[in-house]
Each structure stands twice: as C-alpha cells, then as structure tokens.
Amino acid sequence: MIEMKDVSKTYPNGVSAxxxxxxxxxxxxxxxxxxxxxAGKSTLVGMMYREEKATGGxxxxxxxxxxxxxxxxxxxxxxxxxxxxxxxxxxxxxTVYENIAFALEVIEETPKNIRRRVMEVLDLVNLKHKARxxxxxxxxxxxxxxxxxxxxVNHPKTVIADEPTGNLxxxxxxxxxxxxxxxxxxxxTVIMATHSKDIVNTMKKRVIAVENGRIVRDEHRGxxxxxx
Amino acid sequence: MVExxxxxxxVNTVMKLRTVGRHIREGGKNIxxxxxxxxxxxxxxxTTLLLVGIFVALMLNLNQMANNVEDDVEIRxxxxxxxxxxxxxxxxxxxxxxxxxxxxxxxxxxxxxxxxMETMGEDGKQWELFEQDNPLxxxxxxxxxxxxxxxxxxxxxxxxxxxxxxxxxxxxxEKLLKFTKYARYIGIGLIVGLVFTAIFLISNTIKLTITARxxxxxxxxxxxxxxxxxxxxxxxxxxxxxxxGSLIPIGVTLGAYYYVYNNLREKINFSFVEIIxxxxxxWQLALIxxxxxxxxxxxxxxxxxxKFLKV
Numbered sequence: 441m442i443e444m445k446d447v448s449k450t451y452p453n454g455v456s457a458x459x460x461x462x463x464x465x466x467x468x469x470x471x472x473x474x475x476x477x478x479a480g481k482s483t484l485v486g487m488m489y490r491e492e493k494a495t496g497g498x499x500x501x502x503x504x505x506x507x508x509x510x511x512x513x514x515x516x517x518x519x520x521x522x523x524x525x526x527x528x529x530x531x532x533x534x535t536v537y538e539n540i541a542f543a544l545e546v547i548e549e550t551p552k553n554i555r556r557r558v559m560e561v562l563d564l565v566n567l568k569h570k571a572r573x574x575x576x577x578x579x580x581x582x583x584x585x586x587x588x589x590x591x592x593v594n595h596p597k598t599v600i601a602d603e604p605t606g607n608l609x610x611x612x613x614x615x616x617x618x619x620x621x622x623x624x625x626x627x628x629t630v631i632m633a634t635h636s637k638d639i640v641n642t643m644k645k646r647v648i649a650v651e652n653g654r655i656v657r658d659e660h661r662g663x664x665x666x667x668x
Numbered sequence: 669m670v671e672x673x674x675x676x677x678x679v680n681t682v683m684k685l686r687t688v689g690r691h692i693r694e695g696g697k698n699i700x701x702x703x704x705x706x707x708x709x710x711x712x713x714x715t716t717l718l719l720v721g722i723f724v725a726l727m728l729n730l731n732q733m734a735n736n737v738e739d740d741v742e743i744r745x746x747x748x749x750x751x752x753x754x755x756x757x758x759x760x761x762x763x764x765x766x767x768x769x770x771x772x773x774x775x776x777x778x779x780x781x782x783x784x785m786e787t788m789g790e791d792g793k794q795w796e797l798f799e800q801d802n803p804l805x806x807x808x809x810x811x812x813x814x815x816x817x818x819x820x821x822x823x824x825x826x827x828x829x830x831x832x833x834x835x836x837x838x839x840x841x842e843k844l845l846k847f848t849k850y851a852r853y854i855g856i857g858l859i860v861g862l863v864f865t866a867i868f869l870i871s872n873t874i875k876l877t878i879t880a881r882x883x884x885x886x887x888x889x890x891x892x893x894x895x896x897x898x899x900x901x902x903x904x905x906x907x908x909x910x911x912x913g914s915l916i917p918i919g920v921t922l923g924a925y926y927y928v929y930n931n932l933r934e935k936i937n938f939s940f941v942e943i944i945x946x947x948x949x950x951w952q953l954a955l956i957x958x959x960x961x962x963x964x965x966x967x968x969x970x971x972x973x974x975k976f977l978k979v
Binding site: 489491512515516517518519523529530531532533542543545546547548550551590594 | 686687884887889891894895
C-alpha cells in the first residue's frame, strides 16, 4: 500500500514539480500515471523509490515513511521495490544473467537460490536463450525484458515503471505489457508512467492524470484522455 | 544445529564470506576489463615506486650510518691526577644523577695506558716506561641516550670538582649530528612528497576509469546496492593495481642494490660508512614498496569512487 499526503516537490532552482498531491494505491493495483511531458509524472513515481526526495508532505510504502528514511536505508527500500526505466539501465559489461543476479547479490542470496531465481524470471520474460549475452547484443525489447526480470527477481510487492515502452515499437510494447499484466496477476502492485494512448485505452486500468504538478483525474478503468 | 543457526545469524550482520569472494572476483575482473587504464595506473605506480625504492634504500643506509656515528659519540671525562679514590666515587655518583645519560664506564689510568699501547702496536713498547709513573688520567666514558644531549651533558660534567677535562670531539660531532639530522629530514620529506605525488597521479588515473563507470555505479545504487557493496571491488582493484605496480620497482631496486652491495662495498667502505647487507634490507625494502604500492592504490581508488556514490 502506497500513500501520499500533501506531497510537494520544489527543485532547488525554484521550479515546482508537484503541488500537494494526495494519493493512495492498494496492494495489487495496476495504475497508469499519464499527463503531458513535464507535468510531474516522473517526479511522482521517482518519489516512490526515493530517486526524488519530497520537499513537503509524507509518503509511506507498506508502512515505511520515506521522508524520514536515513540515507543508508535507501538501498534496502530499493530492494523491496522493482523499478523499470525507459532507458533500461542495464550494466553494460555484465551478461543478461549477471545483470539479473546482481539484484540478488546485493542482498547476499545463496548462489543456489540466485541461479534458481534468475532462471525462473528469465523463463518468465522468455529470454533463457540470451542469458550469456551482454545487453548491447540484444534488441530494445529484449533489454527491457531483462530489466523487468531484474526488477521482479526479488519478489517485490511493488513494481514501478517509468515509461517502460517509451523507446520501443508498438509490437514490442505489447509484449512488455503482457509481462506487466502477468506480474500484476501474481499480486504485485504495478505503477506505470506512460505516454502510450493505445496501451492505456486498450488495457483498461486505473488512470491517474497529472498536470502542472497536480492530480487532475483519478478513475478506474480510465481513458488516456490526451491526443497522442 | 543450534550452533549453525547462531552462526548464520551472526554472519547476517557482518558480510557473508561468499560476498567477500564476490568482491574479490569483481575487483580482479575490473583489472582486465579496464585494459589500458589498468596499464596506465600500474605505470604510474611503477614509476613512482622506482624513485621511492631508490630513496628508501638510500635513506635506510643513511639512517644506518647516522646511527653508527651517533653510537660512537662518547664523552670522555678526564679525572684530575690529584683526585683521591673517594673524589672519583663522588664524580661517578654525580654523573649517574644526570638523567640524559645511557651508559657510564670507568677506565683506570692503567687500563688507559694498556689500550694506548695496544693501539700503538710496536711503538707502544716505549710507553712501558710509564708503567711505573703513569702520566695518564683516570677516565669516565659517558654516553647519552640521545646524542643531541652530548653538548649539554659535557658542559655540565666539566663544572664538577676534580674534573680535569671533558672531551667529545666537539667540532666533528656537532657537524656530523647536524648533517645526519638534516639528511634524515630531507630524506623523509622527499619520500613523503613522492608518495603524495603518486597518490595524486593514481587517483587521477583511476578517476578516469571510474568516470567511465559512474553510470554503472548509479545503476547499482538504483538496484539496491549499498555504498560499501560498490566500494569493496574498487578497494580490491586499487590494491591489486598497487601491488602489480610495485613488482617491477621491487625487482629493479633489489637487483640494483644487490649489484651495488657486491661490487662497490669494498670501494666505498670508510671506517664509519657501512652499507647494510643485502639480506635484511632486501626484504624490508620489498615489504615497504609493496605496502606503499597497496596503500596508494587503495587510497587513489577509494578516494575517486566517493563522489559517485551519492545517487
């Protein structure tokens, strides 16, 4: 469960990205965050894993208050939340297998469990045959699947995706979306900032629309609501 | 079983052994992943340690010489010829009261004559005449714990009753002590300067490789790696760079020292100048270079990774 109360974010240069946002997301929900570029979507989702720090209000994830969190606890927060980025953020010199294993190495998982879990998620994203390749040898869609595999390998309760299909062609995007739906079906909360009108309007979920740093719309089975 | 449980709980709070192994593996991999940057870093360590090695070898020898000279510094207190047995005892008691002294030996006029005759060899025979009527003084030989105190102690003893004369080779000793003192300061200054230059060079070179990797560090942090988890492989890598960089300097300085010791020892051996033998010095030198190499490698590496950890 994610709760935001009166959350604001003002950057040091005076730009206000979010203005007293209130938001509550239950465990197991699938939520799209939509809105024009620069409206504050990325800031909103970025706050949930503390890439961005709120300057006002309070954010709690599963009972943990992020604004009171000590700097050195942040890595532990990020182990309980899977994050998928638009630019994949894979480690370029590690193989697909090693990239996913890294998320388990940081929690000092046993080698046996690491092997088992990595092969499991590789199977889920259909990339077992690419395990020994490095990211540069994969297509964009495949790289994104690797990054999703890495995000869920820890069994996080929440997966946050910041425009995961932003760099992908429509067909590949659907492939990615099916994986997210599969993850969500297993009880994981999925929060996704997106620009894709097609996806939002076809795969109907809760839609939160952000404009000028405020939530202007929050509806279940909502529409994208903007011209693509 | 209970023990096993207790162990696994304890291990959780520290770092698991396999994680240590992982860090060492990663650090080692980075050595060859970074290719030419590794070569550049090792080159920087090598160049500096070559200079440091030569200086340390010179310094150790200089130090040895200085110690020898200092050990040889002694105050000779000549007792008045007219002094009686209890006067001599009084002088001894007063000298013993001086806190700075480290040793005090008494040499009677008979012993003095004997040693004089010995040093004269054949010519000494004629001194036998004096055995009946010995013109020499009884002598106290005094050494101070710190040679620097020699002058003050000598001056003090000179004021005692029944002391005829106090000698310690005033001019020579003063000059020698000053020389060894400054030589030491200059040597230490040079080595410290060299080490810091090396650290600067290496941290800069490693910084180049880390700048290229700063994006990776950011990603690791976003995936939930703690700072120390990221830092350890860099620590290992820096240490390996330093150790690898110290191998050539160790080989070269030891080789050169072996050559110098065996070939030039005869030619430059003065009475008070003695080169330290190869055997103890070689190991000291190797250890010092290895330690300095590892230190600058680790320091340079850990310093340069620091600013990328704030993500």
